[in-house]
Amino acid sequence: MSEINLIFIRHGEAAESWGEHPDPGLSENGISQSQKLISNPSLQSLENFMFFSSPKSRAKMTAAPILKKYNKKLIIDNHFSEIPSSNIKASEKREWLKKVMTMNIGDLPKEVSVWRDSIISKTLSFTNNTIIFSHFMVINAIVSGLIKRSEIMHFYPDYTSVTQITVKNNEAIKISLGDEKKTIINL
Numbered sequence: 001m002s003e004i005n006l007i008f009i010r011h012g013e014a015a016e017s018w019g020e021h022p023d024p025g026l027s028e029n030g031i032s033q034s035q036k037l038i039s040n041p042s043l044q045s046l047e048n049f050m051f052f053s054s055p056k057s058r059a060k061m062t063a064a065p066i067l068k069k070y071n072k073k074l075i076i077d078n079h080f081s082e083i084p085s086s087n088i089k090a091s092e093k094r095e096w097l098k099k100v101m102t103m104n105i106g107d108l109p110k111e112v113s114v115w116r117d118s119i120i121s122k123t124l125s126f127t128n129n130t131i132i133f134s135h136f137m138v139i140n141a142i143v144s145g146l147i148k149r150s151e152i153m154h155f156y157p158d159y160t161s162v163t164q165i166t167v168k169n170n171e172a173i174k175i176s177l178g179d180e181k182k183t184i185i186n187l
Helices: 028-039 057-070 090-102 110-125 136-146
Strands: 004-010 050-053 074-076 130-134 162-168 171-176
Touching: 004 136, 028 057, 050 057, 057 074, 057 130, 090 136, 110 136, 110 162, 136 162, 136 171
Parallel strands: 004 130, 050 074, 050 130
Antiparallel strands: 004 162, 162 171
16 A cells, blocks of 8 residues: 555634633634645645545634635544543533543543544545644544554644654554644643
8 A cells, every 4th residue: 555645734723712612713813824824835735635624613714725725625524523522511621631631541531532543543544645624632642542652642733733644554654743832722
């Protein structure tokens, strides 16, 4: 099997935090960040790529400038949606996420464990070069799973950071992490 190139882009800065709004769009800064992706050197030859996104507004909005540049259609895929937290009160999400980020994989809540396994499996199943617009924890779950880390958290991808993964025979053979966030995560 030939090599498949996967590009994961974290969404731009959201207009509201994850704990305050279930599906915020981008802030003005986030819109500006997504526009800058057009000139990103690693995103200049995407003609033969498929374009996927989380169903969340901030991910779809981040994809918009690149979609327009390449005249592509966006495939919405729930596998790449944010970490599930359906039974967590908004006021408790920050502390819950801090705990889950460093929890041993074997101790994760069932809903999170199924989500993690599902996105890793989906990532390894791609048969075409693909760009995926997604979220902080999704990218971490994928990278940490591919390198067999004992917890989900591996790094702090900045807004619109570009993480590149090369897959061959359903195995990651190269991972290039995107820029890391230099400030506190906007939960």
